[in-house]
Amino acid sequence: MSDERAEQKFAGDRPDDGAGDGADVEQWQGRWEGLFPKKHPLVLLYTGDGKGKTTSALGVTMRAWGRGWKICWLQFIKSKTSHYGETRAAERMGIEMTPLGDGFTWLSEDIEKDKALARECWALAREKIESAEYDLVVLDEITYPVTYGWLDVQEVVETLRNRPEHVDVIMTGRDAAAELVEFADLVTEMTEVKHPFQRGIKAQPGIDY
DSSP: OOHHHHHHOBSSOOOOOOOSOSOOOOOOOSOBOSSSOOOOOOEEEEEESSSOHHHHHHHHHHHHHHTTOOEEEEEEEEETTOOOHHHHHHHHHTOEEEEEEOSOGGGOSOHHHHHHHHHHHHHHHHHHHHTTOOSEEEEETTHHHHHTTSSOHHHHHHHHHTSOTTOEEEEEOSSOOHHHHHHOSEEEEEOOSOOGGGGTOOOOTTTTO
C-alpha cells in the first residue's frame, strides 16, 4: 500500500478544507486505521531547564489531533484565568485544555492555596486518565507539585502504570523526580544554550505564549 493510500484509511469523513475564515477547525472524525495503528501507548516526559517542554507537548498534541485522537490537557501551574495562544487554539480545535493553577508558584504569597489547587488538578487528571475516554492526556508542569511534595509521586506512578491500555500520557516540567524519569518510556531533557531573555527580550506572543 502506498503512503498516500495509507493516509486515506481514516475511519470517518474528512471535512471540506476551509478558507481561513476564522471559524473553529473541524477535526477528522473517527479513529486512525492506517498503516501505523496505535499499538504501544507511551508515557513521555519533557524536563530540563531549557525552553521547549510545553512546546514539545503541543507539537505531539497537534500530531495526535490530526490522527483523530481525543485529547485532554491539565495545566498544573498556569492560572485559571490564563488565555494563551495554545488555549485559544485548543478551543478552536475542540481539545480540552484546563488551567487549574494560580500562576508562577515560586512567586506565590499563598502556598497552601497552591497546594490545594495542585491536588484539585491531580484529582481531575486522575479521573480523566482512568475514564478511558481519551487517547492522550497531557499533564503540563506536573513535575513542580511532585517535586515540592504536594503530590505523592508513587500515587502518580501507579496511576500511570494502571491506566487504560490505549492511553498515552505526556508530562512536562523542570526537575522531574527520579521516579518519573525511571517510569517514563521517553525522557527528553531540554538544555538551554541561548535564550532571548539574556539580551533583555521578553516572552513573545505567538512564540512563547
